[in-house]
Amino acid sequence: MLRFLTAGESHGQALVVTVEGLPAGLRVTDKQIQDELSRRRLGFGRGPRMRFEVDEVTLLSGIRHGRTLGSPVAIEIRNTEWPKWTESMSPSPGTPDKVLTTPRPGHADLVGMQKYGFDDARDVLERASARETAARVAAGALAKLLLAELGTTVISHIIQLGDQRAPLDLRPGPGDLEAIDENEVRCFDTDASVRMVAAIKAAAKDGDSLGGIAEVLAFGTPLGLGSHVHWDRKIDGMLAQAVMSIQAVKGVELGNGFEQAGQRGSVAHDAIHYDPTDTASGGFVRETARAGGVEGGMTTGSLLVLRAAMKPLATLNRPVLETVDVATKEPTVSFKERTDVTAVPAMGVVAETMVALVLATESLRKFGGDSVAEMTRNHGSFMAHLGETPSAATGE
Ligand code: EPS
Numbered sequence: 001m002l003r004f005l006t007a008g009e010s011h012g013q014a015l016v017v018t019v020e021g022l023p024a025g026l027r028v029t030d031k032q033i034q035d036e037l038s039r040r041r042l043g044f045g046r047g048p049r050m051r052f053e054v055d056e057v058t059l060l061s062g063i064r065h066g067r068t069l070g071s072p073v074a075i076e077i078r079n080t081e082w083p084k085w086t087e088s089m090s091p092s093p094g095t096p097d098k099v100l101t102t103p104r105p106g107h108a109d110l111v112g113m114q115k116y117g118f119d120d121a122r123d124v125l126e127r128a129s130a131r132e133t134a135a136r137v138a139a140g141a142l143a144k145l146l147l148a149e150l151g152t153t154v155i156s157h158i159i160q161l162g163d164q165r166a167p168l169d170l171r172p173g174p175g176d177l178e179a180i181d182e183n184e185v186r187c188f189d190t191d192a193s194v195r196m197v198a199a200i201k202a203a204a205k206d207g208d209s210l211g212g213i214a215e216v217l218a219f220g221t222p223l224g225l226g227s228h229v230h231w232d233r234k235i236d237g238m239l240a241q242a243v244m245s246i247q248a249v250k251g252v253e254l255g256n257g258f259e260q261a262g263q264r265g266s267v268a269h270d271a272i273h274y275d276p277t278d279t280a281s282g283g284f285v286r287e288t289a290r291a292g293g294v295e296g297g298m299t300t301g302s303l304l305v306l307r308a309a310m311k312p313l314a315t316l317n318r319p320v321l322e323t324v325d326v327a328t329k330e331p332t333v334s335f336k337e338r339t340d341v342t343a344v345p346a347m348g349v350v351a352e353t354m355v356a357l358v359l360a361t362e363s364l365r366k367f368g369g370d371s372v373a374e375m376t377r378n379h380g381s382f383m384a385h386l387g388e389t390p391s392a393a394t395g396e
Helices: 030-040 109-116 122-128 130-148 174-182 190-205 235-244 344-367 372-384
Strands: 003-007 014-020 055-061 073-079 153-161 212-219 249-254 304-310 321-324 331-334
Touching: 003 130, 014 130, 030 055, 030 130, 030 344, 073 130, 109 122, 130 153, 130 344, 153 174, 153 190, 153 344, 212 344, 235 249, 235 304, 235 344, 304 344, 344 372
Parallel strands: none
Antiparallel strands: 003 014, 014 073, 055 073, 153 212, 212 304, 249 304, 321 331
């Protein structure tokens, strides 16, 4: 089993992530992790911090000469902004020079202050901030490397930004990630991306923000991850939980989840055909991905499709969102001079990360192994016997 834990505040010294349960022998370089972190910084519409904040990675433990040891991997991402925040975010006893008493609607600020008994919104927002996703992406980079050993590739692309949608029939393949990342909004459809950039510019001019939808695709997902036997072992449930935990994500669907609700049963499902040459599915092929590659809480071995909807960021460059000063109880407005207009292209990369972490965890549960070689052997053995129909009487 794979577990990971992040620590760190948005303007603190550093983010740290510990990843436990990786088998030994996985080849890792700090450049691979650095490259994934750079991908999370992509996207037109990010605020100025994306230009001057640098994700400086240090591999602290669990990796020797470019290979995992089977021990916990700890990674540090230093905040280059830290020198400006040493007083405000100091761990030493003292009081802050400025206290934030106007919680922003739509953020963790107010309810976090009420729940934890804080009078300063910064005590909540520093940890609730999406800066934390940098640590997740570092862990996800390791999960992706592990999945690559099983022939699985996880990518994402933006299919909606604000009210601008890309046509869904244009679905990228596993080799298209570079082209997607080169696009300003990580959209695979050039026409749609032009409309998306125009929408971001218009929102920026108004001091407003935009949400959107990312689609995550996992090619070569092993068949049989998750299980139908318990509610908490169903992989669609795990994927939804993992992706829903991303800051500002308010909706998740597998395949055509929401559209299927309005369809008839005769057209909503993926028909099964037999083709012995399709080894990944044991010969039982589904040509469509309406169910998103999951049936009964288990991966079917066909394309995994997940979509994540992000709300427009609640921090605005325009003083319109009404709130209350918790110290005076007087009405006021929420306002910030520096913020992202949209972070949807980056959210796609984080959604990839969360999907990869779930698939890697469940791959380890199914195939196990203390080394990568043992895990791939177990996977190979499972796949080699997939085409055989076991006898119900003998189970052999
Ligand atoms: C964030 C607000 C912005 C973002 C930040 C997340 O930072 P600041 O308030 O310092 O301008 O830039 O995102 C990152 C730094 C990052 O690496 O993603 C927030 O409130 O969530």
